[in-house]
Amino acid sequence: MAALGDTPHRYGPVSRALHWGMAILFAAQFLSAAARWALPRGDAWRDLFWSYHVDLGSILFMLVVIRGAWGLANLTRRPPHEGLMGRAAAAGHAAIYALMIVVPGARLVASAGSTRGLEVLGLTVFPPRDTEIAWMTAVGEWHGEMGWILAALIAGHVAFALGWHRIIRRDGVYERMTARGGAAAEGGGRP
Template sequence: MHTITPPEYSAPAKFFHWLTVILLVIQYSIGWLMPDIGRNTQPLGLISWHLSIGALIVLLVMIRLLWRWIHGPTAQAQIVSPRLHRVAQGTHLLLYFLLLAFPLMGWANASSRGWPVSLFGVLPLPTLSSKGSRLGHTLGDMHQLLVWVLIAVIALHVAAALYHHLILKDDTLRRTLPGR
């Protein structure tokens, strides 16, 4: 086992990471609290918040990836072994993929129901499927399934962060926190 000196986790990287976490907690809560959706349901109240916050998450992740592409990835803090390093990178890649694919499926489902998606009623956003589309319907079913896949990957990710913090007692988690 060998370690490297922990490089700085930049302020924007911290900001993007923790804002995504906060928005996901809100979005999951709304997803489970909002009324069951049927053929005649209107996208009002909590459902309307779900669409807007979901669209905000998509935009945030796109800006985050653009920022990461321009500035390069923040180097990993502690390399435990080359194989675990690859597992961590693979998990991060999967998280980014799910953070885009998963809400886009919900969005396509909203479009297939004829629901307009906008950012809080201020910025109208394009439709991702035509009204009544079968694909949009199927993607909605997948959106409901992937809810659990994303939770499972996040659980693995959080377990890894806690393993670093509590067992390896290194700086991996601490350096991503504000004020460090």
């Protein structure tokens, strides 16, 4: 069990699987949002990419709840974020977490209060209502805008992780999130 958890030297296999797996799923989710924003109605590519937005968005919401719980359970054992830059990075991660919850969460609340209801993977999650609950549908109004703010934060996060830590500083921070970095921290890495 301990081998699955995080240590001060590296993120454990569960945290890494959630981080990289969700990174791929988020890329697909933003692709669907971008297709909706950029392509005209009726375009076949727009329809294709948009077709999975609600299903994948709902799955991402469930995954972020699991990831958040796992992160909290490992909080005291995680790699530290020291100094001003470290604290800024930790604040950036917290902001990403907050939006990963609020962006899909707000849209799910809106669906729960709407006359259309919500189906995820063909299963009814919220049945259609006879009358709309106005405050609930209002909660979802900024979903798209907040989604794009999340995309911008993630772009900054990736630029820092790859540009600053991996290419310029080469300070081992990037490797804390990779299997290779984990092996090195455990003493079984490259010679």
